[in-house]
Amino acid sequence: MGIPTLQHVKAPDLPAPGAGTVILLAGLTTGRPCWQHQAARLLAECGFRRTALDPLVLDDPYAAWRNGWLDRAETYADLILAWLPLGPWPILRAHRSYHADPLRPPVVVGCAPALGWQVRTRRAIEQRESGLVVHRTLDATVNAAATRLAARTLQSRRPPERHFHPTHRQDVL
Numbered sequence: 800m801g802i803p804t805l806q807h808v809k810a811p812d813l814p815a816p817g818a819g820t821v822i823l824l825a826g827l828t829t830g831r832p833c834w835q836h837q838a839a840r841l842l843a844e845c846g847f848r849r850t851a852l853d854p855l856v857l858d859d860p861y862a863a864w865r866n867g868w869l870d871r872a873e874t875y876a877d878l879i880l881a882w883l884p885l886g887p888w889p890i891l892r893a894h895r896s897y898h899a900d901p902l903r904p905p906v907v908v909g910c911a912p913a914l915g916w917q918v919r920t921r922r923a924i925e926q927r928e929s930g931l932v933v934h935r936t937l938d939a940t941v942n943a944a945a946t947r948l949a950a951r952t953l954q955s956r957r958p959p960e961r962h963f964h965p966t967h968r969q970d971v972l
Contacts, residue, residue: 811862814875820948824838825869825906826882838851839853879904880907880940880944886920
């Protein structure tokens with residue numbers, strides 16, 4: 800058996816059951832070059848040998864949103880790597896969702912400093928969520944994601960055990 804490699808799964812496909820650790824590549828899906836391919840290469844260089852979910856559909860950059868793939872893909876994700884996010888609100892929602900429910904994936908975000916709309920997005924995120932680091936390069940964002948995944952354990956993604964209160968009827972729960 801050889802050394803495992805990064806599995807780059809593109810929309811509309813989803814990972815096979817038992818795919819292990821999954822990173823969802825979220826953010827801008829238009830323009831060239833495609834940052835998703837570069838992120839997958841950087842993840843592999845960091846030693847990430849599991850699955851990267853990619854929303855980019857070359858002939859239809861909005862397909863992942865229109866057909867619900869992005870919502871389904873998030874349920875597989877152990878981490879969301881967001882580069883060139885489309886405004887601060889999806890990032891803040893994902894970050895706050897994780898803090899409200901640790902079974903949801905954490906988010907690692909980066910905004911390119913040379914793009915005016917990304918500078919505004921970075922400022923909005925930093926003003927509203929001071930604890931969320933916004934990286935300035937794709938390389939730094941990928942490295943932070945790989946580091947975060949290395950520290951994250953499977954225990955943090957297991958559903959909590961269900962405890963029944965003795966006065967509640969268990970057959971209605």
